[in-house]
Amino acid sequence: MDAMLVIALVFTLLILVFIVKGLMIVQQSEAVVIERLGSYNKTLTPGVNWVIPFIDKPRSIKVRRYQAIGGENVAIVQEETRIDRRETVLDFPGQSVITADNVSVTVNGALYFQVIDPERAVYQTENLIQAIEILAKTSLRSEMGKMELDKLFESRQEINDKLQLVMDEAGNKWGVKVTRVEIQDILIPTEVEDAMRKQMAAERERRALVLRASGEREAAIAKAEGEKRSSILVAEGSKEAAILMAEGQRKAIDEVLSAGDDRLDPQLVIGYLLGLEYLKTLPDIGKEGDRIFLPFEASSVLGAVGSIEALLKGPGK
Incomplete structure (x- = not known):
């Protein structure tokens, strides 16, 4: 009886050990690939899982990581049985x-x-991280090798998009989704950097000269346009003044002829009006000096004034 009890206890203990040995807890965002006798059996999901001890074994995956050792990034290959399903960043050197x-x-x-x-x-x-890294490097060299240096700096997003398409296509075969690719730094040789700096300075100077010349040209055009409009306005003003003056003179001639009852010669009337204008300017001429020299033709003009006034007054007036 005691032997049977001991056997039962041993058997129960073995079953408990077998059950405990087969329990496997998978954390959230992790996965474990299980092989049974060397062949793929299933993929364990997060939570409590049970496998057959000594028959079901987790398949390890090789992971290549970089660690800072002595100020340098050194590649280290590790084997892990738990696959991290979170988004991971690979910062290759x-x-x-x-x-x-x-x-x-x-x-x-x-x-x-x-x-x-x-x-x-x-x-x-065979090595997931290494495969992704090598493909990223070769694709990066291929895409950037198609571009010149000047276009390289302004086409980062274009390169990122093309790399993501290439990586995502290859990643589907490997069960990987490439979410994005980013170019962090582009380092160029010192002599090339100096040449680019000089080129940029020369380009800025050229643009400044073009802007200055354009401003001067626009200012000259505006000035010429202003002078043109001013000349047009002056000409129009002179034209209108001449028309008004002619209208006034015509009305004055008509009034004098009407007052003379058709007894006056129009030429004589014109001389009369000119004489009046001449007499109006004499005070202004006298202000310029003490002596006044009158031209000989002034006597005839003044005579016309006297003749017209005598005719307009009529006899006995």
Whole structure:
């Protein structure tokens, strides 16, 4: 009886050990690929899972990471049985890239990815992180090698979008979703940087000269336009003044002729009016000096004034 009890206890203990040994707790955002006798069996999801001890084993995945050792990023390959399904950033070190115009630059990039299918991530590539990194580097060299240095700085987003398309297409095979690719730094040689700085200074000077010349041209055009409009206005004013003066003289001639009852010669009337205007200017002429010299023709003009006045007064007036 005691032997049977001991056997039962041992058997119960073995069952408990077997059950406990088969329990596996998977954390949230993790996954574990299980193989049974060397073949894929299932993928464990977050929570409490049970596998058959000694028969079901988790398949490890190789992960390549970078660690700062002695001031340098050193690649370290690790094997892990738990696959992290969170978005992960791969900050691969700077690499040399030759542009289309044969300029060697150093580019630092960052790649963000997420494991979507743990089974493919384990079985489709020997080292997932290394495969992603090498593909990112080669794709980066290919895309940047098609561009010249000047266009390289203004086309970062274009390069990022093209790299993401290439990486996402390859990542589908590996069970990985590449969310985005970012170019962090583009380092150029010192002599090229100095040449670009001089080129930019010359370009700014050229633009300043163009703007200054354009401003002077517009100012000259505006000045000429103003002078043109001023000349037009002066000419129009002179024209209107001449018309008004002529109208006034015509009315004066008509009034004098009407007052003379058609006994006056029009030429004599014109001389009369000119004489009146001449007499009006004499006071102003006298202000300019003590002596006044009158032209000989003034006597005839003044005589016309006297003749017209005598005719207008009539005999006996």
